[in-house]
Amino acid sequence: MSEVMSNGVMSEVMSAEALMPSKKLSARGWMRANLFNRWYNAVLTLILALVIAYLGFRSIRYLFWTAEWEPVRANLTLFMIGSFPRDEQWRVVVQLLLLAAAFGVIWGSMIGASRDRAAQSGSPFSAEPGWVALRRWWGLVLLLGVLLLAAWGILPLVLAFGCIALIFMLRRIAMRLASKVRIYAWFGGYVLLIASWQIVSGTGGSAWFWAAGLLAFWGIRTVRKKDLTPRLPLTLVAIVGGGAVAWAIYTFILNGLINFSGVGWDNWSGFHLNLIAATISIIAAFPLGLILALGRRSSLPAIRWLCVTYIELIRGVPLIGLLFIGNSLLGFFIDNDPFIDFFLDTPLSQISRAIVIMSLFTAAYLAEVIRGGLEATPRGQTEAGQSVGLSPWQITSRIVMPQTLRASIPAIVGQFISLLKDSSLLSIIAVSEILRVRASVHSQGAFTTLGTAETLVFIAFAFWAFAFTWSRESQRLEKHLGVGER
Amino acid sequence: MTKIDPDADNGANRGKAGRAMIDFESVNKFFGNFQALKDINLAIDEREVVVVLGPSGSGKSTLIRCVNKLETHDSGRITVDGVELTNDMRGIRHVRRNTGMVFQQFNLFPHLTVIDNITLGPRQVRRMPKAEAEDLAVSLLERVHIPEQARKYPGQLSGGQQQRVAIARSLAMEPKVMLFDEPTSALDPEMIKEVLDVMKELAVTGITMIVVTHEMGFAREVAQRVVFMDEGEIVESNTPDEFFENPQEDRAKLFLSQIL
Numbered sequence: 001m002s003e004v005m006s007n008g009v010m011s012e013v014m015s016a017e018a019l020m021p022s023k024k025l026s027a028r029g030w031m032r033a034n035l036f037n038r039w040y041n042a043v044l045t046l047i048l049a050l051v052i053a054y055l056g057f058r059s060i061r062y063l064f065w066t067a068e069w070e071p072v073r074a075n076l077t078l079f080m081i082g083s084f085p086r087d088e089q090w091r092v093v094v095q096l097l098l099l100a101a102a103f104g105v106i107w108g109s110m111i112g113a114s115r116d117r118a119a120q121s122g123s124p125f126s127a128e129p130g131w132v133a134l135r136r137w138w139g140l141v142l143l144l145g146v147l148l149l150a151a152w153g154i155l156p157l158v159l160a161f162g163c164i165a166l167i168f169m170l171r172r173i174a175m176r177l178a179s180k181v182r183i184y185a186w187f188g189g190y191v192l193l194i195a196s197w198q199i200v201s202g203t204g205g206s207a208w209f210w211a212a213g214l215l216a217f218w219g220i221r222t223v224r225k226k227d228l229t230p231r232l233p234l235t236l237v238a239i240v241g242g243g244a245v246a247w248a249i250y251t252f253i254l255n256g257l258i259n260f261s262g263v264g265w266d267n268w269s270g271f272h273l274n275l276i277a278a279t280i281s282i283i284a285a286f287p288l289g290l291i292l293a294l295g296r297r298s299s300l301p302a303i304r305w306l307c308v309t310y311i312e313l314i315r316g317v318p319l320i321g322l323l324f325i326g327n328s329l330l331g332f333f334i335d336n337d338p339f340i341d342f343f344l345d346t347p348l349s350q351i352s353r354a355i356v357i358m359s360l361f362t363a364a365y366l367a368e369v370i371r372g373g374l375e376a377t378p379r380g381q382t383e384a385g386q387s388v389g390l391s392p393w394q395i396t397s398r399i400v401m402p403q404t405l406r407a408s409i410p411a412i413v414g415q416f417i418s419l420l421k422d423s424s425l426l427s428i429i430a431v432s433e434i435l436r437v438r439a440s441v442h443s444q445g446a447f448t449t450l451g452t453a454e455t456l457v458f459i460a461f462a463f464w465a466f467a468f469t470w471s472r473e474s475q476r477l478e479k480h481l482g483v484g485e486r
Numbered sequence: 487m488t489k490i491d492p493d494a495d496n497g498a499n500r501g502k503a504g505r506a507m508i509d510f511e512s513v514n515k516f517f518g519n520f521q522a523l524k525d526i527n528l529a530i531d532e533r534e535v536v537v538v539l540g541p542s543g544s545g546k547s548t549l550i551r552c553v554n555k556l557e558t559h560d561s562g563r564i565t566v567d568g569v570e571l572t573n574d575m576r577g578i579r580h581v582r583r584n585t586g587m588v589f590q591q592f593n594l595f596p597h598l599t600v601i602d603n604i605t606l607g608p609r610q611v612r613r614m615p616k617a618e619a620e621d622l623a624v625s626l627l628e629r630v631h632i633p634e635q636a637r638k639y640p641g642q643l644s645g646g647q648q649q650r651v652a653i654a655r656s657l658a659m660e661p662k663v664m665l666f667d668e669p670t671s672a673l674d675p676e677m678i679k680e681v682l683d684v685m686k687e688l689a690v691t692g693i694t695m696i697v698v699t700h701e702m703g704f705a706r707e708v709a710q711r712v713v714f715m716d717e718g719e720i721v722e723s724n725t726p727d728e729f730f731e732n733p734q735e736d737r738a739k740l741f742l743s744q745i746l
Binding site: 120378380381383399402403 | 556579582583585589593596597607611637638
């Protein structure tokens with residue numbers, strides 16, 4: 001340091017740096033250098049300080065003194081799960097625990113996988129400690145804190161900390177697994193996810209579908225691991241065969257044996273429904289969006305125009321209009337259709353229709369997001385693939401798509417966030433999601449006029465906590481995957 | 487295969503006697519109204535190393551990109567190893583399988599490790615088992631002098647290393663023809679040599695090579711023939727010694743006076 005200071009030029013640089021905020025300055029010095037360095041800046045600082053202080057004072061006074069939180073506190077369960085049957089509530093509790101377990105396993109496996117990749121390519125890797133992640137998710141943690149405070153009981157507290165403990169315990173175990181057994185961890189995570197779904201919905205109808213997924217997963221893995229060729233047809237066989245076998249087992253062998261009836265999703269409501277509807281919609285929309293994006297770039301005019309028409313039609317209509325259309329029109333198309341009746345035991349309920357519409361809507365937007373990613377992949381990548389003799393399909397699936405999806409992740413998460421917020425529109429077609437629940441809260445005698453603003457603030461806060469956390473996560477993922485740097 | 491005597495024939499009709507690996511017959515190529523290739527007649531023998539020179543915009547890159555049909559010619563005939571390039575996808579893929587190409591911008595696949603970049607072609611196109619393909623990749627990486635980089639991602643390598651991986655990737659298909667489209671133009675000067683060295687080693691193995699480059703030293707040392715292009719035409723085709731010492735055409739003289 002003294003060497004640097006002895007150099008005349010360097011010491012001048014140092015004195016210029018002294019104007020910048022740095023640890024060397026005291027708080028007083030920093031303020032003098034940055035906030036009060038000119039008379040007009042001092043005036044501005046004072047005015048702004050007054051405005052901020054006033055707003056802060058009013059907000060704090062509102063949040064902690066004048067606001068009527070009683071409607072929120074008294075109806076917390078209603079906001080969260082709405083009209084979900086109360087004697088089946090344990091299912092939601094188990095679902096939360098299963099979700100936490102799945103999350104822990106998958107998270108840990110992801111860390112383990114990237115550690116392996118780093119080790120392979122010889123770059124340094126250090127797993128982020130769990131509490132850093134918790135700090136990053138402060139929005140959700142805050143929501144959890146508010147909920148626990150409002151619920152004020154031992155059971156919610158035990159559940160919350162049980163979930164957190166489960167996440168971090170399983171994460172710790174999963175991230176230490178050797179790479180050879182990691183595949184079973186992924187598998188386990190998948191099973192846990194399905195179980196978390198089935199525990200609430202029951203095994204009726206859709207169980208064979210999930211089993212098909214499992215069998216297909218196993219089949220695809222075998223094809224990959226054993227390096228069987230031709231790969232694509234065999235993979236398709238694995239998927240279709242897995243589905244057929246699962247369906248046969250379910251229908252002919254297990255039918256009646258496993259008849260674990262749950263609460264169908266038509267009885268779901270509250271914020272629980274918002275989250276589930278958004279999740280199902282994004283999962284269903286993703287493959288459709290992918291197909292639409294590829295179709296829009298197809299060299300066959302018929303396919304291209306079909307996709308363009310679909311995308312532009314859907315994007316040109318507001319979601320609320322589509323929801324109304326779905327509510328009244330969709331029934332004409334699919335009720336009493338023998339093909340659809342084969343898959344569905346009962347006619348589509350209102351919620352199912354709404355979810356179908358939301359999926360179709362989101363698919364059009366996802367298609368555009370993915371198309372953007374496709375077009376952003378440099379032409380040289382395709383040419384390099386062509387020059388080694390890859391087929392157009394191989395170029396798309398092996399070279400272009402992986403890069404595209406990686407580059408599209410932030411935008412896809414963005415779609416998911418807006419889908420979650422859009423799920424509040426379901427209230428307009430009389431689906432009892434959280435906003436609809438709020439209306440019923442205020443129809444109770446005690447709360448007709450009390451705290452109508454506060455319930456809205458609470459709902460907004462719940463949406464914000466999820467949206468904010470996801471958006472931060474997607475930014476992190478973007479950096480992590482090295483999007484934008486080649 | 488007998489070694490071709492570079493002094494045997496200076497004209498564009500070469501290859502009549504031996505077997506022409508690549509044959510251009512009156513090829514024309516347009517980009518809109520701009521004619522990129524004008525009546526190209528060029529035959530390149532098996533095992534021949536040809537360097538294509540010319541000012542920028544002269545159609546050099548277009549010429550070699552027509553060989554594996556990254557560009558489509560508008561008229562005339564192009565035949566590669568006995569297969570004519572038409573709209574038939576199978577013929578095109580056959581030619582591409584037997585033709586390696588190295589690009590100015592490397593065009594490595596950034597989401598795959600070096601070894602996966604190299605094994606992708608053999609495994610997908612030639613259906614080679616994974617273990618065999620990886621053995622091949624390792625031996626090719628040794629050939630381009632970077633076996634230690636196998637598990638890294640392209641982004642972790644220097645430009646020269648990336649270009650050598652790109653060469654290895656092309657060689658993994660065991661091509662009969664290698665096309666080099668300005669392979670050193672995007673490299674820092676200190677990395678040009680390592681790539682040129684690999685190319686020189688490749689040239690003596692008897693593979694057919696077409697190299698578009700501005701490296702005159704490489705052309706003199708390695709090429710059996712220099713093709714000089716200007717404004718979409720082949721202006722002069724000659725041995726490197728003849729071309730550099732005694733260029734026949736005015737445009738070639740002008741080019742050499744500017745570049746040397």
